[in-house]
Amino acid sequence: MKNHILFPIISCLLFSIQAPGQTLDTIYANDHQVVSLSFSNPIQTGMTGSPSFAFNFNREQADNLGLLQAEKDQESNLLVRTTTGDLYSFNLAYREHLPQLHYFINPDQRLANPFQHSSNGPSAQDCIQKTASTKEEHFTLFCTQLLHKKSSARHSKHQKGIRVKLMDQVYHNDHVFMVFELKNRSTIPYALGQFQLSKVLGTPKRKASYQELPITPLFEFKMPNQIGPSSSVRFVVVYPKFTLNAEQRLQVKVLEAQGSRNLILKLR
Template sequence: MKNHILFPIISCLLFSIQAPGQTLDTIYANDHQVVSLSFTDPIQTGMIGSPNYAFSFNREQADNLGLLQAEKGQESNLLVRTTTDNLYSFILAYREDLSQLHYFIAPEQQLKNPFQHSSNSSATHDSIQKTPSIKEERYTLLCTQLLHKKSSTRHSKHQKGIRVKLMDQVYHDDHVYIVYELKNRSTIPYALGKFQLSKVLGTPKRKASYQELPIAPLFEFQMPNQIGSGTSVRFVVVYPKFTLNSEERLQVKVLEANGSRNLILKLR
């Protein structure tokens, strides 16, 4: 009996927090596919106004990924609060056929506080401007130590004269530091177009269930734009701490700018 009363109350509360003039995005889901949402910050809480929708996330260890499914029924909405106290709200609707299975949620989509004064906004802006420099110093210090540390190759892949190696992986606080090496054995300089670490679910052969979920880096240290012929470069990329479930694995995608010398390094 209490549950029947609770859902309408939560629904009313969620719809009432929308800031004036702010349009909410609609996310579609169904009962035979999983829709994933990636936030820039780990999820702290997630609430849905109607019981025909289900939103799940890692409650034991902070993670940026949330999963959504729905049973056929009325529209509802989703309220997500991240560990940085940012609020996000979305309209939820059932759709039998989904054209999008993953949503990257940008910081600009968070709910705006209409009661926040401009002076507070200015103070907040100033603090945000100062914070990255402190973090950058910490990142740089540990990245420098890792590059001077002796380490052996953990994973490696080569193709068309280009080799990518994963040399080391270190967890520190809520971050993951990964040391990579790119080596160019060809006679032509290699211009790096894209370097991306992703969680992978499923296989490319089954396109309906295959998903690549990029892990956005927090900091890149000595990431090269180009690797000269016969040279190698080591660098460090800092990511937010992440976990993998039993069906997920990692992959590193290396794409050449204006070229076809592309690599995919498959990990656990």
């Protein structure tokens, strides 16, 4: 996550105080075991107050899991922001024998919003909402420009009267904007059940080594729920910037809701 997005949020938090009656949970870690934290929504940003604690998460693909380790005789804190804009804060402490190795973080544990507008400065929630709104406006503007841009299909797949095309793929800052087109050449409406971009390793024939790693979209622009007969729709999906190793490839899975007109578009 870019500093120009993160710093306004931290600045807002400096003006805030902890909500009355709200206490922070303590998570214990050490240097010879890995402590895992599962959040209800993917992690966007995570940081510790001391380098003696290391909090790692997938920065290329939005994921709900974070891993924590610590050095001896240190105490600190952890601040996590999810892709939904929720903030979580925890005390951190070292312990040789850990009480537990995995924490399921309940949404009720997110920071409450006791802030009111005052002369002391803006509330943290105001800053988060403003940042999220600005980001959504940026996505909307850029997606609109991409849909007006003339482009020819880079990849295409059709089956049973349904065709999916990748029209364009643009890297912008830390995001990947992918322009798709769905065309229904049949006389029956097509209800879209699932549209999933994934990293794929191996082949389905060798199930032991086959993996599909879905890439969670950050924003969908004009994604259709249904395509009418003899109609086509273009839309844009925004993903976090990702990379592929030499053994991975991309694929798009398009599944019909309550139907069998399904497609898999291989992009690499």
